[in-house]
Amino acid sequence: MSSNETPRGPVDSSRIPRYAGPATFARLPRLDEVGTADVAVVGVPFDSGVSYRPGARFGGNAIREASRLLRPYNPAQDASPFALAQVADGGDIAVNPFNINEAVDTIEAAADDLLGTGARLMTLGGDHTIALPLLRSVAKKHGPVALLHFDAHLDTWDTYFGAEYTHGTPFRRAVEEGILDTSALSHVGTRGPLYGKQDLTDDEKMGFGIVTSADVYRRGADEVADQLRQRIGDRPLYISIDIDCLDPAHAPGTGTPEAGGMTSRELLEILRGLASCNLVSADVVEVAPAYDHAEITSVAASHTAYELTTIMSRQIAAARKDAEAK
Numbered sequence: 001m002s003s004n005e006t007p008r009g010p011v012d013s014s015r016i017p018r019y020a021g022p023a024t025f026a027r028l029p030r031l032d033e034v035g036t037a038d039v040a041v042v043g044v045p046f047d048s049g050v051s052y053r054p055g056a057r058f059g060g061n062a063i064r065e066a067s068r069l070l071r072p073y074n075p076a077q078d079a080s081p082f083a084l085a086q087v088a089d090g091g092d093i094a095v096n097p098f099n100i101n102e103a104v105d106t107i108e109a110a111a112d113d114l115l116g117t118g119a120r121l122m123t124l125g126g127d128h129t130i131a132l133p134l135l136r137s138v139a140k141k142h143g144p145v146a147l148l149h150f151d152a153h154l155d156t157w158d159t160y161f162g163a164e165y166t167h168g169t170p171f172r173r174a175v176e177e178g179i180l181d182t183s184a185l186s187h188v189g190t191r192g193p194l195y196g197k198q199d200l201t202d203d204e205k206m207g208f209g210i211v212t213s214a215d216v217y218r219r220g221a222d223e224v225a226d227q228l229r230q231r232i233g234d235r236p237l238y239i240s241i242d243i244d245c246l247d248p249a250h251a252p253g254t255g256t257p258e259a260g261g262m263t264s265r266e267l268l269e270i271l272r273g274l275a276s277c278n279l280v281s282a283d284v285v286e287v288a289p290a291y292d293h294a295e296i297t298s299v300a301a302s303h304t305a306y307e308l309t310t311i312m313s314r315q316i317a318a319a320r321k322d323a324e325a326k
């Protein structure tokens, strides 16, 4: 979208019932309807990398369905994200469910194409395996990126059944490949049993700092966001959100649930506290609707993606304004 075009926003829910018609994220136009977008929301229906309950391949569409109730003005960030920039639903990246290596390559190539148009990506998973090809693509464009990883799990394990590409291993691969800025890596919401203490030592050696879910509870969202912001500075930032960072009470619909997690309020508040960071792309993964109830998980995921797209839209609009002033 050039600066003098008005973005095409969501369907007006005061005229067309929000439950009518096919679901796109937040009832936004499809990418093919607008040509190019500043932020492309893309589904990745892939869950062949999971170690426990399957079903995250249906996550993206569940999030789209739950996002019908999102409204165009976000008071928490005082912004109308879909008016500030063109946000559009790019549909799904169709990947091979029987061949993980091929799926990983397909995701990377599709992300290259989308990022090549100048869009930032808001990806809806899918299991956490998909973060690796997305990070590869983002790093090709921006160089090694800062990573903020919200998750109950570390996802820096080495292999499962000898497999390198799984939902428990994306960030170890990413560190090995040199696509992350190891001076700004953080896990948030970490908790639950590990295989051994070595998991933590390995993780620390890779450069990760950990904010546990208990830390979030004790210190509060604002203080946690302040600390993260300082660590990230103005580096290009990728945010990866495994919905199991939330307590199973807030996100039952996921494949590897762990007790003692963050509330959805804490997650949303931390994200809002990061609004000044240079967010280049993000994902929300591990929504498995078969274990969900009353769309609890997909509603939380849709609001999470809404905050993330709001951050991106605000930055795009601010950058445009700066460029125009010059």
Ligand SMILES: N=C(N)NCCCC(=O)O
Binding pocket: 051, 052, 128, 153, 155, 167, 168, 242, 244, 255, 256, 286
């Ligand atoms: N990324 C997610 N959701 N889970 C990783 C858990 C890996 C394990 O079963 O040890």
Ligand SMILES: [Zn+2]
Binding pocket: 151, 152, 153, 242, 244, 245, 256, 286
């Ligand atoms: Zn997890």
Ligand SMILES: [Zn+2]
Binding pocket: 128, 151, 153, 155, 167, 242, 286
């Ligand atoms: Zn994960």
